[in-house]
Amino acid sequence: MTVLWLVLLASLSAFNLGVFLWAVIQHFLNVEIPSSLKHPVKLRFLHCVMLYIIAVGNILEKLRICSMPRFIQSFHDLIVTKKNHNLVVTNMNFGTIPVRLFQPKAVSSKLRRGIIFCHGGGTICGSLDCYHNLCSCLAQETDSVVLSVGYRKLPDHHHPSVSKDCLNASIYFMKGLTTYGVDPSRVVVCGESVGGGILATVIQALFSFPSLPKICAQVLITPVMQLINFRLPSHQQNQNVPLLTKDIIMMSLCKYVDIDLSWKDAIFNGTCIPPDFWKKYRKWLSSDNIPRRFKSKSLLPESPGPFNETAYLETKQVLDAEISPLLIDDKIIAQLPQAFLVSCENDPLRDDTLLYKKRLEDQGVPVTWYHVEDGFHGCIILFDKQPFSFPCSMKIVDAVITYIKGI
Known part of the structure; x- marks a missing residue:
């Protein structure tokens, strides 16, 4: 034996x-x-x-x-969360959605700012524990009440479960803000990667609930804003840069929207995009909206490849506006709250942020943009993971804290 x-x-x-x-x-x-x-x-x-x-x-x-x-x-399960003795941390459920509430222990003479946080991870990874220390840091450093949403993920849950969970958790929280000591006029949404894109759609959906308090600001860190144009300069320039490579993006996307991975090349090359769709939305999705300094001379043509109707029928869910908040009408964009947008130079999703920034500014929405030249996708989660933290990690955390404290 x-x-x-x-x-x-x-x-x-x-x-x-x-x-x-x-x-x-x-x-x-x-x-x-x-x-x-x-x-x-x-x-x-x-x-x-x-x-x-x-x-x-x-x-x-x-x-x-x-x-x-x-x-x-x-x-x-191997992640060790740090206990912060200045905060009360409560695990609870809003219906079937697990959430974690971070509240400062110190007595406040007035209602605090509230932050609704949605984590990244491509709906494959990421969790309340993974982002526990970041939410704890945000709560303490900004003296805010932070709600972290533990939305359902793969392999059992695909689109639109994630968006629905974040929307329902946000509604539940906003209906009882004063119960949690939150000022209804100072509710901020904050999300990273896929969490940032989801919260962008949540803000848009909340317009259907006029009785709820309005979100006062959106803080989106390297968000996923569209799943359509993968020939943007940043996708071409950074498709082989860790930690988010082209292969990982395509794997996450196909699993998220429940598409067979064999169609990944059709999605990346745009052959699944109908010509009339591209003609209609090019004004918002094209690299024409990207500043010249972000474009290298060696880029491939951006126009989608020859249209493949079979590929379109198999992958058409990627064209859904519910997962591409960049596609929403101007009249909705114009009503959105002020934004703090974070982009990283070495991130294939960099241009998603730049396109969203352009859309907001064109409609008169105040935008504060923070660009990290030495940053890469997902670096913020490493801000306290010594010895694996990077200078760019803390830069982003500090910038987000400074912005939120000014609200």
Whole structure:
């Protein structure tokens, strides 16, 4: 029996070593590290670990042992959340939606600012625990009540479950603001990555509930604002930059909207976009709206490839305005609250932020834009993860805190 266990242990170790070596080889074959990124060795290591976890998850999924998203999410249990003695942290449920409330312990003579927070992670990863320390930091440093929404994710829940959960949790919270010590005139939404895009759609949907208090500001950190044009300059320039590469984007998108991964090239190249659709929305989705300094001379043509009707029928849900808040009408955009938008130079989603910024400004919405030259997608979550934090991580956290404190 001892020999059997030793053989099993050796086999498992060899398997893990083999997969990790494969991840390292894939990383060095495909990944590009821009010169503006600081601590490249640290970033390479983190990306190799990410590729290893995804690879093991895919193997387990093919063996029908565990789905890849669920395997990744199992690592959430290993995250250690820091206790902040200046805050009262309460886990609760709004209906079936798990949420976490962060409230300063100190007595306040007036109602506090409220922040509705939605995390990133491409609906594959990310959790209340993953973003616990960030929400704790926001609550303490801005003296605000923070509601973190634990929306449903893959593999069991696809679009539109995420948006519905965030909208319903926001409505529930806003109906009882004073119960939580929140000033109804100072409610901010704050989201990162997919969470930022979801909150952009939530704000738009809240116009259908005129009895609720109005959101006073939107803080969107490297948000996903559209799932249509993947030939924007930032997608072409940063498609092989960690931690969010083209392959990871396409995998997350296809799983989120429940599309077979075989259609990823049609989505990326735009062959699934009907000509009349592109003609109608080009004014909002085109790189014509991107400042010249963000465009290199080596870019491929932006126009979608030859239209493939079969690809359109299989993937048409990506054209839904509910998951691409950039497509909403001007009359809605003009009513949106002031915005603080964060973009990172080495992020394939950089131009989503720039397009949204242009749309808001064209309709007279006040915008504060913070661009991080040495930033990359997802860096904010590493702000306190020593030794894996980056200078850009703390830059973004400090900028967000400064903006919110001014509201």
